[in-house]
Amino acid sequence: MSTVQPGRATDGAGGASGSVVRRILLGSHLRRLREARGVTREAAGYSIRASESKISRMELGRVSFKARDVEDLLTLYGVTDESERDALLSLVREANAAGWWHSYGDVLPGWFQTYVGLEGAACLIRGYEVQFVPGLLQTEDYVHAVVVRGQPDASRGEVDRRVALRVERQKLLIAERAPDFHLVLDEAALHRPYGDAEVMRGQLRHLIEFSERPNVRLQIMPFGFGGHAGESGAFTILRFPESDLPDVVYLEQLTSALYLDKAEDVAQYDRVMRRLQEDGLSPSGSRDLLSSTLQTF
Known part of the structure; x- marks a missing residue:
């Protein structure tokens, strides 16, 4: 499995805007790792004390990620290479970054x-x-x-x-x-x-x-x-x-x-x-x- 390169994206206001994209990329990569290992969503959810639907939402990039959950999933999927683990955990940090638009959550x-x-x-x-x-x-x-x-x-x-x-x-x-x-x-x-x-x-x-x-x-x-x-x-x-x-x-x-x-x-x-x-x-x-x-x- 190739190593993910996180990269950066910027928005028109000059800040990080790639958090949504990073969530989707990270979720997609986790799904491919799970499928390659033959692990069901139910088993993946059990390993991080979550439901099958939570794994589905994570893989679709529709929820934020906890570093501990990603670490546990990587272990379950047999990812031991430190550079690959570090790259994916870096994506976690970027995926959870708040975009400028979050300050307009009221409207x-x-x-x-x-x-x-x-x-x-x-x-x-x-x-x-x-x-x-x-x-x-x-x-x-x-x-x-x-x-x-x-x-x-x-x-x-x-x-x-x-x-x-x-x-x-x-x-x-x-x-x-x-x-x-x-x-x-x-x-x-x-x-x-x-x-x-x-x-x-x-x-x-x-x-x-x-x-x-x-x-x-x-x-x-x-x-x-x-x-x-x-x-x-x-x-x-x-x-x-x-x-x-x-x-x-x-x-x-x-x-x-x-x-x-x-x-x-x-x-x-x-x-x-x-x-x-x-x-x-x-x-x-x-x-x-x-x-x-x-x-x-």
Whole structure:
């Protein structure tokens, strides 16, 4: 079994953002070790005084890790090489590191914390959006309008916290090691007003500005094309620099989210994304449409 190389990942705010990725990598590696040794999840759980379901959650990277538990599991799986043990225990420390977003736990649901961690560790983010401009490209005024529309009963303090969280996420795209961001945005999002005309003008100007950044590829799917491959709705595909980690498809729901990483599922969304990029306006054509739409507000 090869030795794991932990490495580091940084987010747009300049701190460690790879804790979610590290948990997934560590869990996946522990699963491979267990299976290679022929140990059942039940037996693994018994060895660390835990349930079979706890082992399952650990292997999926959905819980934090205790160094003692990992040490006991490595012993059970016959891992005696000190360099391999040290590398995996180093992953434990990184996997348990709190991300910057944890300080927004009062307004950030647990299911979305996972996404923020994955987003911050990705090297390529591709997505399709139809309802509104996605969070990474929203102006502060547009964010405020979206939050107020979606949370009409929220206090002013809560609204301000939600806006601050989204603005903090946006630092990702202008960081020194910013990911590539490829977005296909349905034309409907350009005409659906959030806030007044000045807010929309500012948002459209912001899209034009960011579409010229070297790491951003923004395409508009125009009304004139008619029906297209994005019929199932908005989605995001995340790719990571770690070769051990598969692409992840993120599907947001009202009170939860789905994270798909099975090869056949990801492949279907990848095909849809490629068709959307082929059928949408080119980046330059999209800027032209943004400029003409700007004149309507």
